[in-house]
Amino acid sequence: MPRSTRRRPALAHPxxxxxxxxxxxxxxxxxxxxxxxxxxxxxxxxxxxxxxVDVAPSTLSHHFKVLRESGLISQREEANRRFSALRTVDLExxxxxxxxxxxxxxxxxxxxxxxxxxxxxxRGGEAG
Amino acid sequence: MPRSTRRRPALAHPxxxxxxxxxxxxxxxxxxxxxxxxxxxxxxxxxxxxxxVDVAPSTLSHHFKVLRESGLISQREEANRRFSALRTVDLExxxxxxxxxxxxxxxxxxxxxxxxxxxxxxRGGEAG
DNA sequence: TACGATGTTCGACGAACTACGAAATTGACG
DNA sequence: CGTCAATTTCGTAGTTCGTCGAACATCGTA
Numbered sequence: 001m002p003r004s005t006r007r008r009p010a011l012a013h014p015x016x017x018x019x020x021x022x023x024x025x026x027x028x029x030x031x032x033x034x035x036x037x038x039x040x041x042x043x044x045x046x047x048x049x050x051x052x053v054d055v056a057p058s059t060l061s062h063h064f065k066v067l068r069e070s071g072l073i074s075q076r077e078e079a080n081r082r083f084s085a086l087r088t089v090d091l092e093x094x095x096x097x098x099x100x101x102x103x104x105x106x107x108x109x110x111x112x113x114x115x116x117x118x119x120x121x122x123r124g125g126e127a128g
Numbered sequence: 129m130p131r132s133t134r135r136r137p138a139l140a141h142p143x144x145x146x147x148x149x150x151x152x153x154x155x156x157x158x159x160x161x162x163x164x165x166x167x168x169x170x171x172x173x174x175x176x177x178x179x180x181v182d183v184a185p186s187t188l189s190h191h192f193k194v195l196r197e198s199g200l201i202s203q204r205e206e207a208n209r210r211f212s213a214l215r216t217v218d219l220e221x222x223x224x225x226x227x228x229x230x231x232x233x234x235x236x237x238x239x240x241x242x243x244x245x246x247x248x249x250x251r252g253g254e255a256g
Numbered sequence: 257t258a259c260g261a262t263g264t265t266c267g268a269c270g271a272a273c274t275a276c277g278a279a280a281t282t283g284a285c286g
Numbered sequence: 287c288g289t290c291a292a293t294t295t296c297g298t299a300g301t302t303c304g305t306c307g308a309a310c311a312t313c314g315t316a
Contacts, residue, residue: 029154
């Protein structure tokens with residue numbers, strides 16, 4: 001078999017119009033995945049293994065799959081690394097303002113002690 | 129014991145500052161609960177049993193509990209009926225624009241056939 | 257070819273979720 | 287008081303979710 005052919009099925013992403021709101025909300029309702037999205041908001045793209053999350057590689061891979069299949073992120077392959085990026089343009093076209101609003105909300109400190117979704121260690125582009 | 133005392137623990141609602149974003153997103157990621165929220169957006173309040181959802185009463189009660197504990201809705205008792213209302217003011221203060229943006233997104237038709245989150249059969253409901 | 261690095265897939269497990277029916281609670285009405 | 291109506295609580299079944307470890311695949315390099 002040709003060595004240039006990747007065995008992966010080209011990383012199926014949903015088309016913009018197929019992005020389902022409930023899938024997106026579900027994907028965002030997990031702290032690990034929300035962290036990934038928040039980090040991705042500040043950078044154009046990033047390799048999978050470089051996210052500040054504390055889970056096993058297989059678990060991380062699962063989360064990326066959920067994010068990708070929900071339409072929140074896209075992934076491209078480069079060598080044996082996989083880079084993820086937020087689908088900001090598609091999301092904005094499909095659900096205007098949603099991503100910005102949700103991420104702004106995520107940046108808000110909570111009345112609790114900043115446990116779960118209160119104080120993310122990610123401030124993305126707020127400063128800039 | 130005084131008969132005027134309701135046995136229910138006064139329907140605990142989270143304080144505004146305690147509303148957790150991930151809990152809210154998770155609550156909204158279920159089609160039944162999203163329908164409830166969408167209906168509630170059009171009316172100030174509504175009795176539990178009058179929502180256009182197709183689940184058993186006990187299941188519905190569970191969904192209302194999830195919505196209430198997430199901070200999305202408030203419930204008050206009147207006789208043996210329980211009225212639910214969106215906590216629009218609290219939500220707006222906690223997560224500005226979130227509710228509007230999500231519900232606007234929910235109203236968008238999808239590329240699919242409008243099955244799940246595409247076209248909610250909810251508009252005014254004033255007819256009843 | 258062998259090795260290390262990166263990342264996925266598979267199989268498993270416990271926890272959480274959604275669903276339902278039955279029973280219990282509460283209030284209105286006769 | 288007895289009954290109906292609305293809703294919750296309890297117990298339970300089936301599914302989904304998040305997590306991990308082990309094994310596999312790919313790429314770059316020695």
